[in-house]
Amino acid sequence: MTLAEMILAAHSGKTRVTPGEFIEVNVDMVLSNDITGPIAIREFKKIGVNRVFNPKKVVMVPDHFTPNKDIASAEQAKQVREFCKEQGCHYFEVGRVGIEHVLLHEEGLVLPGEVIIGADSHTCTYGALGAFGTGMGSTDIASAMATGHIWMKVPSTIRFNYYGNPRRWVGGKDFILHAIGDIGVDGALYAAMEFGGEAIDWLSLEGRLTMANMAIEAGGKAGLFYADEKTVSYIKERTNRPFTVYNPNPDAQYEKVIDYDVSDIEPQVAFPHLPSNTRPVSQAGHIKIDQAVIGSCTNGRIEDLRVAAQVLKGRQVASSLRCIIIPGSQSVYMQALKEGLIETFIAAGCAVSAPTCGPCLGGHMGILASGEKAIATTNRNFVGRMGSPKSEVYLSSPAVAAASAISGNIINPDDLA
Amino acid sequence: MKSGSAYKYGTNVDTDAIIPARYLNVSDPAELARHCMEDIDENFARVVKPGDIIVADTNFGCGSSREHAPLCIKAAGVTCVIAKTFARIFFRNAINIGLPLMECPEAVEGISAGDVIEVDIARGKIKNITTGMTFTAKPYPDFMGGIIASGGLIEYTRQKLAAG
Numbered sequence: 043m044t045l046a047e048m049i050l051a052a053h054s055g056k057t058r059v060t061p062g063e064f065i066e067v068n069v070d071m072v073l074s075n076d077i078t079g080p081i082a083i084r085e086f087k088k089i090g091v092n093r094v095f096n097p098k099k100v101v102m103v104p105d106h107f108t109p110n111k112d113i114a115s116a117e118q119a120k121q122v123r124e125f126c127k128e129q130g131c132h133y134f135e136v137g138r139v140g141i142e143h144v145l146l147h148e149e150g151l152v153l154p155g156e157v158i159i160g161a162d163s164h165t166c167t168y169g170a171l172g173a174f175g176t177g178m179g180s181t182d183i184a185s186a187m188a189t190g191h192i193w194m195k196v197p198s199t200i201r202f203n204y205y206g207n208p209r210r211w212v213g214g215k216d217f218i219l220h221a222i223g224d225i226g227v228d229g230a231l232y233a234a235m236e237f238g239g240e241a242i243d244w245l246s247l248e249g250r251l252t253m254a255n256m257a258i259e260a261g262g263k264a265g266l267f268y269a270d271e272k273t274v275s276y277i278k279e280r281t282n283r284p285f286t287v288y289n290p291n292p293d294a295q296y297e298k299v300i301d302y303d304v305s306d307i308e309p310q311v312a313f314p315h316l317p318s319n320t321r322p323v324s325q326a327g328h329i330k331i332d333q334a335v336i337g338s339c340t341n342g343r344i345e346d347l348r349v350a351a352q353v354l355k356g357r358q359v360a361s362s363l364r365c366i367i368i369p370g371s372q373s374v375y376m377q378a379l380k381e382g383l384i385e386t387f388i389a390a391g392c393a394v395s396a397p398t399c400g401p402c403l404g405g406h407m408g409i410l411a412s413g414e415k416a417i418a419t420t421n422r423n424f425v426g427r428m429g430s431p432k433s434e435v436y437l438s439s440p441a442v443a444a445a446s447a448i449s450g451n452i453i454n455p456d457d458l459a
Numbered sequence: 460m461k462s463g464s465a466y467k468y469g470t471n472v473d474t475d476a477i478i479p480a481r482y483l484n485v486s487d488p489a490e491l492a493r494h495c496m497e498d499i500d501e502n503f504a505r506v507v508k509p510g511d512i513i514v515a516d517t518n519f520g521c522g523s524s525r526e527h528a529p530l531c532i533k534a535a536g537v538t539c540v541i542a543k544t545f546a547r548i549f550f551r552n553a554i555n556i557g558l559p560l561m562e563c564p565e566a567v568e569g570i571s572a573g574d575v576i577e578v579d580i581a582r583g584k585i586k587n588i589t590t591g592m593t594f595t596a597k598p599y600p601d602f603m604g605g606i607i608a609s610g611g612l613i614e615y616t617r618q619k620l621a622a623g
C-alpha cells in the first residue's frame with residue numbers, strides 16, 4: 043500500500059484499502075478557523091449533541107482576519123472563542139496564535155501516522171510529517187466534531203521522485219511549483235501526492251511543509267512524505283504523545299510515477315492567475331511590482347525568513363514598493379528576533395506584522411489596488427486573491443520575493459547588483 | 460423538474476471567484492449571495508433568477524475549502540451546477556449542504572450561455588429546451604445516496620446518532 047492507503051487503513055479498522063473505496067475514517071484532529079469555524083459551530087448545533095466527541099482532538103485557530111480587522115470579523119472570532127471555552131477544545135488567542143498550518147505541528151498537535159481533517163484546504167500541509175491531512179468544508183467538520191469520524195473515498199496515489207542536486211536558491215517552493223506547472227491545477231484531482239527521492243531526503247522539514255501545503259493547488263487530496271529522522275526528532279522535541287511512522291510498501295500501486303531531476307529546476311515564478319502558470323525566473327521578463335509579501339502557511343517559517351534576511355541584509359527595499367513580512371507564528375517571530383532577522387528586515391525598509399493570514403487571501407494588512415502587482419510567497423494567485431480583481435499576484439520562494447523587493451522587478455537573487 | 464437559464468463559465472472557476480474572501484467576515488447565505496461570482500461576472504448576482512443553472516468546464520470550485528462557495532450559489536437560487544469535473548472539496552461541500560451537482564461533459568459542450576435548461580436532478584437528466592438536446596449526468600456513487608436522501612450531512616449525522 044502507499045503511504046496514504048496505510049494510514050487510512052489503520053484509521054478505518056481495515057488491513058487493506060483500495061483506491062475508490064468509501065470508508066469511515068477515525069480522525070485524530072479536527073481543525074477549523076475564524077472563517078470556517080462559525081459555520082461549523084452553527085451546523086454542529088443542529089446535530090443535537092451538546093459536546094464535541096473529544097475536546098483534545100478539536101482545535102480552532104483564529105488566524106485569517108485576526109487581529110480582528112473589523113466588527114464583523116470580531117463577531118466571528120468571538121463565536122469561535124466562546125465555543126472553544128464552552129467545549130474545552132484547543133484554542134489560541136491573539137498573542138499566542140499563528141497561522142494554523144504553521145502552528146499545529148509546532149504545538150505538537152499533529153503527529154506522523156495521524157489523520158487530520160480541517161475546514162481549510164491547506165490542511166494537506168501535515169503530510170510533510172507523514173500524516174494524512176486533508177481539507178474539507180465546515181459541515182464535514184461539524185459532523186466530525188460530533189462523531190469523531192468522517193467518510194472518505196480512498197484516493198489513488200501519484201508518486202513524485204526528486205533526484206539530483208538543487209541549484210542555488212532553489213528549494214521546496216520551486217520543487218512544488220515546478221510539479222504544479224507540469225501536471226496542472228487539476229493534475230492530481232482526487233489523488234494523494236507522495237513525494238520522495240534523494241532531493242527530498244536532503245530537503246528540510248520546512249521545505250517539505252511548503253511542498254505538502256501546495257498539494258491542493260494541483261487538486262490533490264493530500265501530499266505525503268515519509269517521516270524520517272528529521273521529522274521524528276522535530277516531533278519528539280514537542281510532545282511525548284506516541285505515534286506510528288508508516289513507510290509505503292515496496293509493492294505499493296501508484297496511479298503514476300513522475301521523476302524530476304532537480305538540477306534542471308530554476309527558481310520558479312507562477313504568473314497570474316493560476317499556480318500552474320509557472321515559468322523559470324530567468325524567463326519572467328520585465329515585471330515591475332508594487333508589493334512583496336513574505337509569509338503565509340506556505341513560506342512563513344523560520345527557514346523562509348532566514349533566506350529572505352540573507353538576501354535583504356545590507357540592502358534596501360526599492361522605494362517604488364512595499365515589502366511586508368509576516369512571521370507565521372509567535373515562535374517563528376521570536377526566533378527571528380533572536381537571530382537578528384527582524385532587525386535586518388526593518389533596516390531594509392520592510393514592514394513586519396504580527397502572525398496572520400492577512401493579505402494572503404485578500405483579508406487585510408496589505409491589500410492591492412487595481413492595476414497593482416505583487417510578488418508573494420503565498421500559494422494562490424487567483425483573480426482578486428490579494429485585493430482588487432484588477433490586481434495581479436505572482437508566486438515565488440522567499441529568495442525570489444526578497445530579491446524582487448530590492449530590485450523592484452521580479453528577479454533571481456543571483457542577478458542582484 | 461426545474462428549468463432556468465444557463466450561465467456559462469470556463470475551466471478552473473475557483474472559490475475566490477465564486478465568493479471573494481473579502482466577504483467572508485459574514486456567513487449568512489443571503490448576504491453572501493449578493494457577491495456570488497463577483498470577480499469573474501460582476502452582473503451575475505444582480506441578474507440571476509431562482510431556477511437558473513451554472514454550467515462550467517473542468518475543475519469547478521477549485522481552491523479553498525470555504526463552504527461559503529456552494530452556500531452562496533444555493534442562496535442565489537441556482538438549481539444546480541453542471542460541469543465536466545468538480546474540485547474535490549467543493550464536491551463534498553455541495554453534497555453536504557444540499558446543492559445538486561451534475562457531472563456531464565456532453566451537456567457542458569451542448570449548452571450555450573442563455574440557453575433554457577430543464578433538469579431532473581433525481582434521475583440525472585438534463586434537457587436543453589433551446590436546442591432540444593438531452594443529456595444524462597454521471598450518477599452519484601451509491602455511498603452518497605444516504606446523505607443526499609437525508610437532505611445533507613447534518614440531517615444524516617443527526618439521524619445516525621439518534622438511531623445509536
Ligand code: SF4
Nearest residue numbers: 141338339399402403
Ligand atoms: S496563510 Fe493563506 S493559504 Fe494559508 S491558511 Fe491563511 S489564508 Fe489560507
